[in-house]
Amino acid sequence: MLRFSSRKSDYLPKSFYNLKADLPRLPKPPVHPGTRQPLSPSDLEPIFSKGMIAHEISMEREVPIPVRVLEALRQYRPTPLVYASNLKAHLQTPAHIFYKYEGAGPTGSHKSNTALVQAYLAAEEGIKCLSTETGAGQWGCALAHAGSLFGLEVKIFMVSSSFKSKPGRKTMAELFGASIVSSPSLLTEAGRRFLAMDRNHVGSLGIAISEAIEAALTHPGTKYSLGSVLDAVLMHQSIIGLEAEVQMREFDKEPDVVIGCVGGGSNFGGISFPFVRKNLKEGKRIRFIAAEPESCPTLTKGELRYDHGDTAGMTPLLHMYTLGKDFVPPPLHAGGLRYHGMAPLVSHLVHRGVVEPRAYAQDRVFQAARTFFITEGILPAPESSHAIAAVMDEALKAKREGKETVILFNLSGHGFLDMSAYERNGNGHKPM
Amino acid sequence: MLRFSSRKSDYLPKSFYNLKADLPRLPKPPVHPGTRQPLSPSDLEPIFSKGMIAHEISMEREVPIPVRVLEALRQYRPTPLVYASNLKAHLQTPAHIFYKYEGAGPTGSHKSNTALVQAYLAAEEGIKCLSTETGAGQWGCALAHAGSLFGLEVKIFMVSSSFKSKPGRKTMAELFGASIVSSPSLLTEAGRRFLAMDRNHVGSLGIAISEAIEAALTHPGTKYSLGSVLDAVLMHQSIIGLEAEVQMREFDKEPDVVIGCVGGGSNFGGISFPFVRKNLKEGKRIRFIAAEPESCPTLTKGELRYDHGDTAGMTPLLHMYTLGKDFVPPPLHAGGLRYHGMAPLVSHLVHRGVVEPRAYAQDRVFQAARTFFITEGILPAPESSHAIAAVMDEALKAKREGKETVILFNLSGHGFLDMSAYERNGNGHKPM
Numbered sequence: 001m002l003r004f005s006s007r008k009s010d011y012l013p014k015s016f017y018n019l020k021a022d023l024p025r026l027p028k029p030p031v032h033p034g035t036r037q038p039l040s041p042s043d044l045e046p047i048f049s050k051g052m053i054a055h056e057i058s059m060e061r062e063v064p065i066p067v068r069v070l071e072a073l074r075q076y077r078p079t080p081l082v083y084a085s086n087l088k089a090h091l092q093t094p095a096h097i098f099y100k101y102e103g104a105g106p107t108g109s110h111k112s113n114t115a116l117v118q119a120y121l122a123a124e125e126g127i128k129c130l131s132t133e134t135g136a137g138q139w140g141c142a143l144a145h146a147g148s149l150f151g152l153e154v155k156i157f158m159v160s161s162s163f164k165s166k167p168g169r170k171t172m173a174e175l176f177g178a179s180i181v182s183s184p185s186l187l188t189e190a191g192r193r194f195l196a197m198d199r200n201h202v203g204s205l206g207i208a209i210s211e212a213i214e215a216a217l218t219h220p221g222t223k224y225s226l227g228s229v230l231d232a233v234l235m236h237q238s239i240i241g242l243e244a245e246v247q248m249r250e251f252d253k254e255p256d257v258v259i260g261c262v263g264g265g266s267n268f269g270g271i272s273f274p275f276v277r278k279n280l281k282e283g284k285r286i287r288f289i290a291a292e293p294e295s296c297p298t299l300t301k302g303e304l305r306y307d308h309g310d311t312a313g314m315t316p317l318l319h320m321y322t323l324g325k326d327f328v329p330p331p332l333h334a335g336g337l338r339y340h341g342m343a344p345l346v347s348h349l350v351h352r353g354v355v356e357p358r359a360y361a362q363d364r365v366f367q368a369a370r371t372f373f374i375t376e377g378i379l380p381a382p383e384s385s386h387a388i389a390a391v392m393d394e395a396l397k398a399k400r401e402g403k404e405t406v407i408l409f410n411l412s413g414h415g416f417l418d419m420s421a422y423e424r425n426g427n428g429h430k431p432m
Numbered sequence: 433m434l435r436f437s438s439r440k441s442d443y444l445p446k447s448f449y450n451l452k453a454d455l456p457r458l459p460k461p462p463v464h465p466g467t468r469q470p471l472s473p474s475d476l477e478p479i480f481s482k483g484m485i486a487h488e489i490s491m492e493r494e495v496p497i498p499v500r501v502l503e504a505l506r507q508y509r510p511t512p513l514v515y516a517s518n519l520k521a522h523l524q525t526p527a528h529i530f531y532k533y534e535g536a537g538p539t540g541s542h543k544s545n546t547a548l549v550q551a552y553l554a555a556e557e558g559i560k561c562l563s564t565e566t567g568a569g570q571w572g573c574a575l576a577h578a579g580s581l582f583g584l585e586v587k588i589f590m591v592s593s594s595f596k597s598k599p600g601r602k603t604m605a606e607l608f609g610a611s612i613v614s615s616p617s618l619l620t621e622a623g624r625r626f627l628a629m630d631r632n633h634v635g636s637l638g639i640a641i642s643e644a645i646e647a648a649l650t651h652p653g654t655k656y657s658l659g660s661v662l663d664a665v666l667m668h669q670s671i672i673g674l675e676a677e678v679q680m681r682e683f684d685k686e687p688d689v690v691i692g693c694v695g696g697g698s699n700f701g702g703i704s705f706p707f708v709r710k711n712l713k714e715g716k717r718i719r720f721i722a723a724e725p726e727s728c729p730t731l732t733k734g735e736l737r738y739d740h741g742d743t744a745g746m747t748p749l750l751h752m753y754t755l756g757k758d759f760v761p762p763p764l765h766a767g768g769l770r771y772h773g774m775a776p777l778v779s780h781l782v783h784r785g786v787v788e789p790r791a792y793a794q795d796r797v798f799q800a801a802r803t804f805f806i807t808e809g810i811l812p813a814p815e816s817s818h819a820i821a822a823v824m825d826e827a828l829k830a831k832r833e834g835k836e837t838v839i840l841f842n843l844s845g846h847g848f849l850d851m852s853a854y855e856r857n858g859n860g861h862k863p864m
Contacts, residue, residue, distance in 0.1 A: 075518065075809050086507065106809030108848065148806050168851035172811070175802055175854060370607055374580050377507050377538030379604070416540065416848030419600035422607060 011246040012077055014065060017238040019273040019345060020231060021061035022280050027348035028319035031306065039316050047216055047224045051121030055232035063235060065117075072116045072149055077239065079104045081247035086375040088395070095398035095405040096253060097391060100244045100271060101378065102412050107172065109381065109413030110267045111142035111227055114236035118225045119146035128221035129153035133183065133208030135263070136162045136335030136383070137169025138413055139227030144178035155222070157183035157191075157211040159338070160203035161331035168417040183208040190214050190312040204328045205264075205339045206311030213314045228264025229309060229318070229343045237270025240410060245274050248408065255408035257287040257394055261386035262299065262357070263336045265290075265343030271410035273345075276354060288355040289394070290346065291386040293365070296329040298322065298342045299350055299357030307341060320347040332362060333421035334382040360389045366422070368392050369415070381413035382421050443678040444509055446497060449670040451705040451777060452663060453493035454712050459780035460751035463738065471748050479648055479656045483553030487664035495667060497549075498556075504548045504581055509671065511536045513679035518807040520827070527830035527837040528685060529823060532676045532703060533810065534844050539604065541813065541845030542699045543574035543659055546668035550657045551578035560653035561585035565615065565640030567695070568594045568767030568815070569601025570845055571659030576610035587654070589615035589623075589643040591770070592635035593763035600849040615640040622646050622744040636760045637696075637771045638743030645746045660696025661741060661750070661775045669702025672842060677706050680840065687840035689719040689826055693818035694731065694789070695768045697722075697775030703842035705777075708786060720787040721826070722778065723818040725797070728761040730754065730774045731782050731789030739773060752779040764794060765853035766814040792821045798854070800824050801847070813845035814853050 020026060029038040044053045055063060065073070084097040102110035122130055130152055134140030140156040147154035156178055163170060163182040173180045181187060183203045184194035190210040194201050201207075209226070216224035226233065241258075248254060258275050260268030268290050278284040292299055298321050307322040309315035320341045327340040342350075349355040369385035371392070372378070380388060387409045398405040415422065452458060461470040476485045487495060497505070516529040534542035554562055562584055566572030572588040579586035588610055595602060595614040605612045613619060615635045616626035622642040626633050633639075641658070648656035658665065673690075680686060690707050692700030700722050710716040724731055730753050739754040741747035752773045759772040774782075781787040801817035803824070804810070812820060819841045830837040847854065 145806075145809065167855065168848070171851045171855045175805055175811075177806075373607055374577075374609075377577065379607075414848070416600070416846070417851065419603045419849065423599065423603040 011243060012070065012073065013239050013242040014070070015062035016065060016235045017242055017274050017277070018058060018061055018063055018235050019276060021059055022277050024280070027344045030316040030318050033308070033313065033317050043316070047213060049122045049125050049127055049223050051125060052118060052232055055235060056230055066120055069116050069120045073113070073239070076105045076112070078243045078247070081244055083251060084376055087372060090371065090375045091392065091395050091399065093395040093399040094402060095395040095407055097395060098248065098251070098253070098255070098406070098408045099411040100240055100408070102240060102267065102410060103378065103381070103414035107138065107141035107145050108417065109138035109142065110237060110240060110270060110410070111139045112145060113239055113270065114227065114233045114266065115139070115142035115146035116149070117236050119143065119150040119152055122223055122225070123150040123152055127152065127223050129155060129219065130225040131155040131212040131215040131222055132225045132227065133157045133205060133212045134227070135159050135205050135338055136418070137166050137173070138336055138381070140178070140180060141169050141172045143225055143227070144173040144176035147178060148176040154178035155215055156180040157185060157208040159183055159205060159208050159335060160201060162335040165331070165420055166335065166417060172417070183211050185211060187211070188214040202328065202331050204311060206325055209310035210312035210314055213310065228266040228339070229341065231345055233266045234269030234273065234343055234345055237266045238273050240267070240270040241272060241274035244271060244408060253406050255286055256406045257289060259289045259291065259387050259390045259394070259407065259409040261337060261383050261412065262290040262292050262342065262346060263383060264339045265346035267410050267412040269343060269346055271408070276349065279354070288349070289390050290350065290355050290357045291390040292357060292359050293332055293334055293337050293386060294359045294361045295332050296323070296338050297359045298340065300359040302342070304347060304351055309341060318344050320344045321350065333418065334365070334386065336383040337386065358390055360386050365389050378411065379415040380411055381415045382418050384410070384412040443675060444502065444505065445671050445674040446502070447494035448497060448667045449674055449706050449709070450490060450493055450495055450667050451708060453491055454709050459776045462748040462750050465740070465745065465749050475748070479645060481550070481554045481557050481559055481655050483557060484550060484664055487667060488662055498552055501548050501552045505545070505671070508537045508544070510675040510679070513676055515683060516808055519804060522803065522807045523824065523827050523831065525827040525831040526834060527827040527839055529827060530680065530683070530685070530687070530838070530840045531843040532672055532840070534672060534699065534842060535810065535813070535846030539570065539573035539577050540849065541570035541574065542669060542672060542702060542842070543571045544577060545671055545702065546659065546665045546698065547571070547574035547578035548581070549668045551575065551582040551584055554655055554657070555582040555584055559584065559655050561587060561651065562657040563587040563644040563647040563654055564657045564659065565589045565637060565644045566659070567591050567637050567770055568850070569598050569605065570768055570813070572610070572612060573601050573604045573608070575657055575659070576605040576608035579610060580608040586610035587647055588612040589617060589640040591615055591637060591640050591767060592633060594767040597852055598767065598849060604849070615643050617643060619643070620646040634760065634763050636743060638757055641742035642744030642746050645742065660698040660771070661773065663777055665698045666701030666705065666775055666777055669698045670705050672699070672702040673704060673706035676703060676840060685838050687718055688838045689721060691721045691723065691819050691822045691826070691839065691841040693769060693815050693844065694722040694724050694774065694778060695815060696771045697778035699842050699844040701775060701778055703840070708781065711786070720781070721822050722782065722787050722789045723822040724789060724791050725764055725766055725769050725818060726791045726793045727764050728755070728770050729791045730772065732791040734774070736779060736783055741773060750776050752776045753782065765850065766797070766818065768815040769818065790822055792818050797821050810843065811847040812843055813847045814850050816842070816844045
């Protein structure tokens with residue numbers, strides 16, 4: 001029996017798209033921190049499920065989506081592609097603005113797209129528990145939900161500053177039966193070390209990752225799950241762009257520019273990689289813009305080099321733009337964009353000039369968010385609002401130039417669980 | 433240009449359905465509190481817009497939806513009709529459960545359906561400002577949004593207990609540029625009187641209505657807007673049931689039972705009245721269940737008589753089930769279901785035996801909500817969760833009887849702005 005009345009004939013991809021199969025040149029591989037040799041799959045086995053490792057190293061262009069994952073994705077996919085006619089009217093721009101609304105998922109962000117895959121793969125192998133980190137909580141909630149569907153225990157280390165400012169996501173994770181603690185915590189060696197340095201430590205994604213990996217290594221039956229950065233995660237998110245590609249056809253439009261916000265890079269990779277393929281394979285000249293916070297300017301101020309994915313230095317070395325594994329950003333409302341590093345695939349595309357990075361100040365981002373909410377009627381997550389700021393730049397540029405630029409962006413999540421951020425930041429701002 | 437990619441051919445009604453045109457017998461009319469005579473339209477003019485009065489007294493079966501309102505509704509309508517396959521599997525019931533997801537609207541509840549009409553009608557007449565009350569804040573946010581779209585100032589009196597426990601909805605209303613105060617407030621004579629009785633007064637919808645009406649009567653250019661109870665509001669909400677009727681056909685199913693929660697009665701009326709018509713006109717025998725909180729048991733414990741719609745006695749007398757205009761329910765999480773009275777049309781159908789009322793305890797309701805969230809992946813508003821509790825009763829009854837009962841209910845809103853309610857009530861509960 002079909003699930004969505006008005007989505008009867010809707011397209012849902014049967015496979016993920018793996019950009020690596022089409023890249024003329026690959027990013028430098030992850031290396032072992034001791035030997036400096038490229039990692040072998042077995043190096044990853046203490047941490048990740050075998051299924052996840054297979055996805056990570058796959059060079060197949062199309063990686064099939066398991067049937068039970070497809071069923072779970074059907075709960076909320078395809079997500080709507082929306083023509084932002086009200087925002088267009090408000091900005092009086094000739095640009096055509098489209099957004100893919102990933103907040104339609106069960107926990108309000110794109111994170112469920114990979115959480116469902118990762119939980120399914122782990123459950124298939126008999127893994128009992130997944131440990132993970134989370135920033136603002138979108139990823140933690142998504143994995144908690146996926147774990148509850150596939151019968152897995154889920155342990156979440158949530159960055160302390162967000163744990164305090166976003167209590168709703170803690171509550172949500174607990175509703176799904178997950179356990180969730182503030183990071184740094186007393187539960188791990190790494191956490192105790194950072195608390196010893198500062199008992200009111202605000203935490204960071206790097207620290208929370210160290211804690212989650214340690215929890216996986218020290219508890220039998222537990223593996224680690226990561227919500228961004230990995231090639232596999234970006235591949236899982238490709239369903240966003242694959243759906244958008246088909247949905248855009250209904251509007252008889254193709255994007256001139258594709259925009260996403262970047263923290264670890266997964267929602268951006270998800271919407272953009274199927275369109276990067278169009279440039280590579282069909283000779284299109286689509287532009288790509290990655291929007292990040294000025295206070296965590298990984299792509300605009302970081303350097304491209306090998307660095308650890310976590311702060312304690314437990315992960316392999318990844319070749320990526322990084323602010324240094326010890327970077328602790330100030331508490332900012334876009335908790336999901338606080339990562340010191342960046343997905344190697346996104347880093348590679350920035351380095352090759354395919355993706356243009358831009359940094360936005362928090363004030364500017366909240367102004368864009370409020371304008372979007374008032375005109376389009378969806379309250380964006382603070383993270384996604386960085387993309388909206390870039391969209392407005394492009395839409396106003398199109399207005400100056402009198403061009404009907406077609407803009408596609410990923411509205412990666414809603415902001416209903418981030419109201420405290422709007423309380424403090426949104427009210428004073430007038431719409432643009 | 434179409435707006436939703438996957439909703440190209442979707443049905444959106446062009447007219448509201450007015451049940452009064454088909455009722456063999458009408459409810460007793462509202463009467464003037466002084467003369468006890470049925471109200472004339474002019475009696476309502478000091479309070480309501482003329483357009484709203486015309487909708488209220490109309491006996492036309494089909495009342496056209498203004499074009500600009502249709503455009504605004506297109507932003508989020510038709511809302512999805514979802515087949516609750518995961519909930520069905522969890523309950524192991526032969527029943528087929530469908531829900532109409534009204535949380536897909538801009539402020540997360542069905543309230544926008546009438547807010548957009550009321551704001552448009554007021555703006556057309558040159559009214560500058562609408563004053564209103566709100567319980568948990570869904571209605572206040574919806575009118576704030578509608579006001580921002582049609583260029584109206586909006587003043588909201590929010591029941592004090594919710595003002596404290598649901599700060600997110602206050603923030604949201606302010607993002608739309610509305611002003612919102614805790615009720616009872618110092619801004620009105622009525623508010624000051626109740627604060628004098630108890631300076632920590634928890635407030636009630638009846639008191640907030642008195643304040644909002646007083647604000648309209650004492651400020652030139654201001655009219656009052658009501659989010660439920662009125663015949664016109666229930667008529668505006670009929671688009672829920674009209675869409676559901678068409679969408680159910682895609683599933684080749686017709687409901688055996690239609691369920692909604694009731695506070696003032698508007699979301700229940702919205703989903704059910706088009707199906708009540710089927711009983712009246714096509715000889716169907718659909719059952720209707722109205723679910724209310726045990727702590728505000730208007731239909732199950734109240735009496736059917738004339739009473740004021742507000743606490744200060746400023747409104748006409750309505751013939752309805754009532755707990756008495758002075759009833760102040762204990763602070764409960766389903767802030768939208770705290771009204772002392774009930775829409776006269778719903779009261780009439782309960783009295784005639786067409787609608788069966790049921791009361792549910794808060795614990796039971798949160799248990800149902802959590803089960804729904806875990807299985808269906810949408811966090812329901814505490815109000816809507818009363819309907820879910822009734823749905824589970826019916827689904828389990830179908831299981832005992834081995835019947836493929838077709839259940840349709842209205843998921844009137846999401847609960848992302850009610851997380852504090854889940855924090856305190858949801859965690860201890862196991863899914864059913």
